[in-house]
Amino acid sequence: MGVSRRDFLKQVAAATAASYVGMSLATTPASTAHAAGQAQKWVRGTCRLCGTGCRVELGVKNGKAVALRGVPKSRTSMGYLCMKGMLFHKLIGNQPDRLTRPLYRAKKSEPFQEISWDRALDIAAKEFADAIKANGNDAVAYYGSGQALTEETYLFQKIMRGGLQTNNVEGNPRLCMASAVGGYVTSMGADEPIGGYANVEKASCFFIIGSNMSECHPVFFRRVMRRKLDNPDFVKVINADPRVSATSRIADSHMQFRPGTDLAMLNAMAQVILEEGLQDDEFINNYCTFRIGKESKQVDLSSYRKFLEAYTPEKAAAICGGNITAKSIRQAARWFAKSNGTLSCWTMGINQRRRGVWANNLIHNLHMITGQLCKEGADSLSLTGQPNACGGVREGGGLCHILPGHRLVAKEPLRNQMEDIWGFPRGRLPSKPGLHTMAMFKAVNEKKIKAIWVHCTNPAQTLPNVTPYREGMRSDDLFMVVTDIFPTRTTECANLILPGAFHFEKTGVYGCTERRSQLTPKAIDAPGEAMPEVWIAREWALRLAKLLNDPMIRQCVADFEGKEPDYALPKAIWDEYSQKATRGQDNDLRGATYELLKTMHDGVQWPAPTKEHAATGGTVMKFVKGFDPLADEHSENDLPYQFYGPAHPDKKLWVWLRPFQGAAEEPDADYPIYFSTGRIIDHWHTGTMTGRIPELIRGNPYSFVEINPKDAKAYGIRNRDMVEIESRRGKIVMPARIRSGPMEGMIFAYMHDMAEDRMVNKVCVDAFDPGSKQPEFKICACRIRRVSGPKRLSPVIVQL
Amino acid sequence: MPIGGFIITCAPEDLTAALEGIAAFPAVEVHGTDEKGSIVVVMDTETSEAMDDIVKTISRLPAILSVGLAYLNTEDEIGDEA
Numbered sequence: 001m002g003v004s005r006r007d008f009l010k011q012v013a014a015a016t017a018a019s020y021v022g023m024s025l026a027t028t029p030a031s032t033a034h035a036a037g038q039a040q041k042w043v044r045g046t047c048r049l050c051g052t053g054c055r056v057e058l059g060v061k062n063g064k065a066v067a068l069r070g071v072p073k074s075r076t077s078m079g080y081l082c083m084k085g086m087l088f089h090k091l092i093g094n095q096p097d098r099l100t101r102p103l104y105r106a107k108k109s110e111p112f113q114e115i116s117w118d119r120a121l122d123i124a125a126k127e128f129a130d131a132i133k134a135n136g137n138d139a140v141a142y143y144g145s146g147q148a149l150t151e152e153t154y155l156f157q158k159i160m161r162g163g164l165q166t167n168n169v170e171g172n173p174r175l176c177m178a179s180a181v182g183g184y185v186t187s188m189g190a191d192e193p194i195g196g197y198a199n200v201e202k203a204s205c206f207f208i209i210g211s212n213m214s215e216c217h218p219v220f221f222r223r224v225m226r227r228k229l230d231n232p233d234f235v236k237v238i239n240a241d242p243r244v245s246a247t248s249r250i251a252d253s254h255m256q257f258r259p260g261t262d263l264a265m266l267n268a269m270a271q272v273i274l275e276e277g278l279q280d281d282e283f284i285n286n287y288c289t290f291r292i293g294k295e296s297k298q299v300d301l302s303s304y305r306k307f308l309e310a311y312t313p314e315k316a317a318a319i320c321g322g323n324i325t326a327k328s329i330r331q332a333a334r335w336f337a338k339s340n341g342t343l344s345c346w347t348m349g350i351n352q353r354r355r356g357v358w359a360n361n362l363i364h365n366l367h368m369i370t371g372q373l374c375k376e377g378a379d380s381l382s383l384t385g386q387p388n389a390c391g392g393v394r395e396g397g398g399l400c401h402i403l404p405g406h407r408l409v410a411k412e413p414l415r416n417q418m419e420d421i422w423g424f425p426r427g428r429l430p431s432k433p434g435l436h437t438m439a440m441f442k443a444v445n446e447k448k449i450k451a452i453w454v455h456c457t458n459p460a461q462t463l464p465n466v467t468p469y470r471e472g473m474r475s476d477d478l479f480m481v482v483t484d485i486f487p488t489r490t491t492e493c494a495n496l497i498l499p500g501a502f503h504f505e506k507t508g509v510y511g512c513t514e515r516r517s518q519l520t521p522k523a524i525d526a527p528g529e530a531m532p533e534v535w536i537a538r539e540w541a542l543r544l545a546k547l548l549n550d551p552m553i554r555q556c557v558a559d560f561e562g563k564e565p566d567y568a569l570p571k572a573i574w575d576e577y578s579q580k581a582t583r584g585q586d587n588d589l590r591g592a593t594y595e596l597l598k599t600m601h602d603g604v605q606w607p608a609p610t611k612e613h614a615a616t617g618g619t620v621m622k623f624v625k626g627f628d629p630l631a632d633e634h635s636e637n638d639l640p641y642q643f644y645g646p647a648h649p650d651k652k653l654w655v656w657l658r659p660f661q662g663a664a665e666e667p668d669a670d671y672p673i674y675f676s677t678g679r680i681i682d683h684w685h686t687g688t689m690t691g692r693i694p695e696l697i698r699g700n701p702y703s704f705v706e707i708n709p710k711d712a713k714a715y716g717i718r719n720r721d722m723v724e725i726e727s728r729r730g731k732i733v734m735p736a737r738i739r740s741g742p743m744e745g746m747i748f749a750y751m752h753d754m755a756e757d758r759m760v761n762k763v764c765v766d767a768f769d770p771g772s773k774q775p776e777f778k779i780c781a782c783r784i785r786r787v788s789g790p791k792r793l794s795p796v797i798v799q800l
Numbered sequence: 801m802p803i804g805g806f807i808i809t810c811a812p813e814d815l816t817a818a819l820e821g822i823a824a825f826p827a828v829e830v831h832g833t834d835e836k837g838s839i840v841v842v843m844d845t846e847t848s849e850a851m852d853d854i855v856k857t858i859s860r861l862p863a864i865l866s867v868g869l870a871y872l873n874t875e876d877e878i879g880d881e882a
């Protein structure tokens with residue numbers, strides 16, 4: 001293309017900087033600009049990568065993906081894309097190491113052999129059938145993904161629960177969003193946020209905690225930054241995080257607390273609000289009750305006040321350390337409470353905690369006692385990491401305890417509803433929730449699970465304390481099927497690798513952070529023999545029905561038989577899900593048909609029970625009469641807000657009394673430093689996709705560890721020295737980057753690297769939240785030492 | 801040989817003065833400006849230290865309010881030293 005690598009990097013640097021201030025540059029990345037002129041048609045869909053849900057148009061020429069551009073009329077992204085979003089189209093179609101044929105080996109020590117689809121599906125069915133016959137229904141499991149299409153998650157879980165009669169249905173959102181689910185359900189009575197991105201342009205205070213949105217949700221951050229830059233005095237930004245990140249640059253106040261002390265800080269903000277009379281009494285009286293303990297015992301406001309006495313700003317500042325002072329807590333509480341609209345945003349820093357649900361509750365508390373909800377600019381908005389964690393897994397029944405449409409497995413009437421919808425006899429669906437992710441892989445290690453299907457995710461790299469779980473996955477006692485597009489650390493553990501179609505090579509829906517479902521239609525053919533996973537699941541179920549001689553398994557796919565897999569099949573699945581499974585539920589999507597979604601620049605925010613409502617974009621603000629059709633339908637009084645969420649019988653918001661609790665593993669004499677991990681803007685998760693995009697991997701070919709200058713000095717570590725990081729579970733070695741990002745006594749490593757000696761999850765702890773079962777990836781204790789001076793390193797990409 | 805992408809901010813009325821100040825540094829390329837006083841630049845320097853020096857010097861120019869790093873690539877530098 002006539003552009004040197006340095007020129008390219010300069011364009012990347014300029015475009016990234018420009019995206020932060022919403023500036024359009026005359027120069028776009030050379031390869032993109034070059035190809036953009038050549039497209040014969042543009043197909044509108046959603047970015048494959050993060051949960052922001054930016055809309056894109058894929059340029060296609062001669063059946064090949066040649067370019068990508070933003071969709072200016074999209075309400076999620078307004079035309080903007082980040083660099084990795086701009087470049088992901090390079091993975092569509094044939095890549096050198098793309099998986100294009102089914103691969104099989106009986107033993108994991110053997111090399112893979114290419115086999116036919118018929119044989120592959122026969123093997124997958126026989127292994128699952130044999131495991132069930134010998135060891136019972138719960139000897140099999142499905143482990144899915146917040147990157148799978150909703151149609152895929154819905155169909156797989158239907159076959160597992162209704163066909164194979166096990167609730168061992170999980171997905172990687174357990175590792176990223178489970179605490180947010182727990183927080184919304186326990187605080188608001190219903191999962192997922194009340195508002196959405198539209199609040200950014202109305203907010204006058206941003207409370208960003210445990211989120212480096214500048215690198216993890218760059219296009220969303222651009223909106224927040226624009227709002228701040230356009231109103232530098234009026235809009236306040238509070239960034240609370242043990243690490244100063246790129247996000248902190250727009251903050252008026254950076255609150256740097258010791259890892260794991262967030263609960264104390266959040267309670268202290270509530271204490272200030274009540275102490276200074278900044279609460280919204282009318283909102284509290286109309287809409288809130290106060291709760292404590294496992295039994296959700298109701299208490300009153302005075303009990304809450306008394307509870308908060310342990311968290312005066314002075315006491316909390318002593319717990320929090322860092323730069324937190326009583327004054328900074330008071331200031332944050334005042335900005336939060338007094339603003340015309342406060343928007344809180346968080347991600348993994350809050351969710352990936354031993355008390356992630358409580359941390360979520362305490363953020364919601366602040367919004368409830370100040371009435372910073374249900375009005376323009378105000379919301380308590382959990383940002384989603386993956387593009388379809390909300391849409392597919394949380395809404396489509398992709399976790400062990402939930403059925404489609406936010407129904408709980410444990411509730412018989414709700415199981416009965418799904419049995420009726422699916423045409424099963426009552427009692428067909430197992431009543432016991434299945435194993436959550438950490439329990440599932442523990443059961444693999446204990447050889448209780450004999451066959452597992454891993455779809456579109458990479459647990460052999462992403463599980464915390466990954467080494468023992470990897471051993472379990474590698475064992476020949478486990479039969480493992482993996483559906484994916486590239487070799488990964490997980491395909492290394494597989495018996496059977498089934499090549500799936502990639503984004504834009506198949507049709508389906510993603511639901512992003514703000515309850516918005518967006519369709520991506522097929523634009524080009526998948527390479528080789530790669531197939532849409534809905535086809536794979538259907539064909540597998542038909543074989544299982546024969547082997548297990550169970551007509552109910554066939555019933556799972558009866559309405560989908562014979563349909564072509566590119567459009568008619570996913571459409572039929574979406575129709576069943578949206579028209580029947582979400583009907584009357586809080587995520588009612590009946591108006592969001594494929595026909596309608598195809599016409600939208602973006603998509604539809606549920607609830608959207610009718611096509612008319614869906615055509616407007618759906619519900620911008622849940623629970624508000626006049627905006628949310630279900631609020632009108634469920635209205636029980638004259639109040640403007642109706643909190644009809646299914647989990648709270650009193651139809652109120654619950655303000656929780658949650659005490660401070662620190663991390664599961666705090667530093668001590670042997671492991672004196674906090675270890676935390678996270679993302680860099682150019683890479684995505686385990687790097688299996690972004691690592692194969694030359695521009696992105698060249699820019700950041702390997703992970704590094706950020707070390708505070710004071711710690712670096714104490715340990716004799718200089719910039720780019722190789723540093724060993726060791727915890728009770730394992731050790732890794734990577735180059736140091738000395739910067740005052742992480743606070744003193746804490747290091748921060750980037751998580752995308754799949755090199756054996758740089759996989760951060762070998763170090764992380766597998767302690768998890770007792771409520772959400774989400775692991776505490778963000779905090780554990782480690783020690784560090786300088787191993788050598790700078791070393792030349794190569795990027796590692798797993799090959800077959 | 802690091803490459804950095806920066807957003808330099810100035811008051812809108814100081815844009816010309818800011819651009820003149822920045823023009824004195826050959827390692828700094830201006831890629832775009834807007835009416836709100838944002839200037840997108842790319843720096844291409846021999847070492848991270850040299851880049852830090854330029855950032856500090858530019859930050860002190862009277863017309864400049866802030867210099868913010870948005871993107872940094874230091875891969876070559878690591879290779880060079882090894």
Ligand code: SF4
Pocket residue numbers: 047048049050051052053054077080081082083084085086216217218219220
């Ligand atoms: S912000 Fe997320 S969804 Fe948007 S372009 Fe970037 S990776 Fe894609």
